[in-house]
Amino acid sequence: MSALLKEIKQRDPHHTHFHQAAESLLNSVSGYLDQHPELRTQGLLARLLEPERVIRFRVPWVDDQGEVRVNRAYRVQMNGALGPYKGGLRFHPSVNLDVLSFLALEQTIKNALTGLPLGAGKGGADFDPKGRSDAEIMRFCQALMAEFHHHMGPDIDVPAGDMGVGMREVGYLFGMYRKLSRSFGGAFTGKSLDFGGSVLRPEATGYGLIYFLQSMLTHQNESLSDKTVAVSGAGNVARHAAAKAIEEGATVVTLSDSRGTVHAPEGLDDAHLDAVARIKADGGGLDRLAEEFDGIEHYQGERPWRFDCQVALPCATENELEEDDARRLVDNGCRWLAEGANMPCTAAAVAVFKDSDMLYAPGKAANAGGVAVSGLEMSQNSRRESWSAGEVDRRLRDIMERIHRRCLEHGGDDARPDYLTGASVAGFQRVARAMLGQGII
Numbered sequence: 001m002s003a004l005l006k007e008i009k010q011r012d013p014h015h016t017h018f019h020q021a022a023e024s025l026l027n028s029v030s031g032y033l034d035q036h037p038e039l040r041t042q043g044l045l046a047r048l049l050e051p052e053r054v055i056r057f058r059v060p061w062v063d064d065q066g067e068v069r070v071n072r073a074y075r076v077q078m079n080g081a082l083g084p085y086k087g088g089l090r091f092h093p094s095v096n097l098d099v100l101s102f103l104a105l106e107q108t109i110k111n112a113l114t115g116l117p118l119g120a121g122k123g124g125a126d127f128d129p130k131g132r133s134d135a136e137i138m139r140f141c142q143a144l145m146a147e148f149h150h151h152m153g154p155d156i157d158v159p160a161g162d163m164g165v166g167m168r169e170v171g172y173l174f175g176m177y178r179k180l181s182r183s184f185g186g187a188f189t190g191k192s193l194d195f196g197g198s199v200l201r202p203e204a205t206g207y208g209l210i211y212f213l214q215s216m217l218t219h220q221n222e223s224l225s226d227k228t229v230a231v232s233g234a235g236n237v238a239r240h241a242a243a244k245a246i247e248e249g250a251t252v253v254t255l256s257d258s259r260g261t262v263h264a265p266e267g268l269d270d271a272h273l274d275a276v277a278r279i280k281a282d283g284g285g286l287d288r289l290a291e292e293f294d295g296i297e298h299y300q301g302e303r304p305w306r307f308d309c310q311v312a313l314p315c316a317t318e319n320e321l322e323e324d325d326a327r328r329l330v331d332n333g334c335r336w337l338a339e340g341a342n343m344p345c346t347a348a349a350v351a352v353f354k355d356s357d358m359l360y361a362p363g364k365a366a367n368a369g370g371v372a373v374s375g376l377e378m379s380q381n382s383r384r385e386s387w388s389a390g391e392v393d394r395r396l397r398d399i400m401e402r403i404h405r406r407c408l409e410h411g412g413d414d415a416r417p418d419y420l421t422g423a424s425v426a427g428f429q430r431v432a433r434a435m436l437g438q439g440i441i
């Protein structure tokens with residue numbers, strides 16, 4: 001283990017998610033560092049792995065019964081070398097500094113890979129939106145913004161959505177930001193089209209994932225149209241990835257949520273996806289999908305990885321695919337895996353893929369379409385323009401294809417590229433150069 005990793009583990013022994021992301025990054029770039037020893041100077045790696053700033057604050061709010069509730073919120077402003085801090089806000093009971101730090105580190109490499117002028121950050125609160133009324137969600141967002149508006153702005157820090165934060169929440173957050181800052185800047189992305197949002201931002205992560213997957217398949221003279229695809233999750237990323245895969249002719253056989261998995265051997269269609277959106281917005285579980293439609297089975301407490309597929313797209317949450325799941329996928333003939341979620345595969349699962357014929361694409365490359373379209377939303381806002389769906393989609397496709405090419409540059413362009421090394425080196429290289437050029441700060 002490198003001395004730096006040892007130091008990081010000793011300093012924050014409970015930050016196991018951050019250790020996992022840091023170890024993966026350091027291992028992936030070690031060969032490149034051997035060829036570029038100048039990147040080991042000026043404390044570059046130690047600075048890269050330490051947030052520029054962390055803000056932690058309380059969020060007191062009043063629930064519908066008149067009770068005062070107190071949540072804990074954070075913003076990890078990780079790296080500003082390439083632009084304003086940029087990354088989502090997550091509302092989930094599991095949110096803590098460890099989870100947000102790993103997400104902010106992944107965001108640093110991902111945002112660099114997009115080629116856009118984006119620094120990196122991540123934030124959120126241990127607030128559980130499940131079962132909360134619309135009025136409670138609004139009051140919580142406003143209470144969070146009462147503190148956080150001091151720390152953000154179009155040239156400082158530009159948040160967006162993540163788990164538990166979609167267009168509705170971004171609207172409430174942005175509204176309060178606008179009121180308190182008295183300015184209508186592009187200080188959030190993922191806004192409604194009614195007040196400065198970009199068309200296709202909700203779809204961008206899922207669509208971008210499929211565009212990246214198509215680049216992987218094309219590289220091997222394969223096509224998505226005859227593939228069976230297992231998707232996990234039932235949220236923003238999962239549903240749009242499934243929709244685009246179906247549009248491209250693939251058979252999508254699973255979705256999942258925190259309670260279980262639905263399996264549709266003949267494939268899901270748009271009507272199923274519309275029903276999933278409705279059920280999840282209602283606070284329901286996927287068991288309701290199986291009740292509403294024939295040909296769909298619900299498996300309580302199960303993950304999608306036991307079902308036959310050639311392509312796996314984990315789009316739910318971190319570490320949702322473990323070593324046993326990885327072995328089962330490989331044994332069942334799965335050959336491509338692209339991460340829609342951030343770090344959904346454990347380190348042991350990734351090691352299984354490495355030893356197999358599977359092509360594995362990490363989230364920092366494969367799910368970069370969301371933040372890329374956020375970057376396009378920032379451009380549209382600062383130019384006071386709004387681009388058509390065709391224009392945004394074309395740019396998204398171009399960005400995902402460019403990210404794929406950059407992965408091949410550094411991960412090998414033979415029949416079996418190492419996408420993890422390719423993505424890590426390409427992103428690291430860009431942010432490292434910017435940091436070195438700006439001196440020791």
Ligand code: NDP
Nearest residue numbers: 162163164205233234235236237257258316317341342370
């Ligand atoms: P959503 O909140 O829209 O959906 C999350 C989904 O994951 C829900 O279906 C949820 O189920 C499920 N889930 C949560 N925890 C678990 C668990 N322990 N086991 C199984 N399923 C679980 O979030 P997003 O779709 O926006 O985000 C999904 C992932 O994609 C996250 O890792 C996020 O960081 C990443 N991502 C998101 C981007 C975006 O633009 N939104 C961009 C890039 C990455 P339930 O409904 O039961 O809670």
Ligand code: 2IT
Nearest residue numbers: 087088160162370371374
């Ligand atoms: O993980 C991610 O890339 C996101 N949640 C999107 C961040 C953004 O700023 O659009």
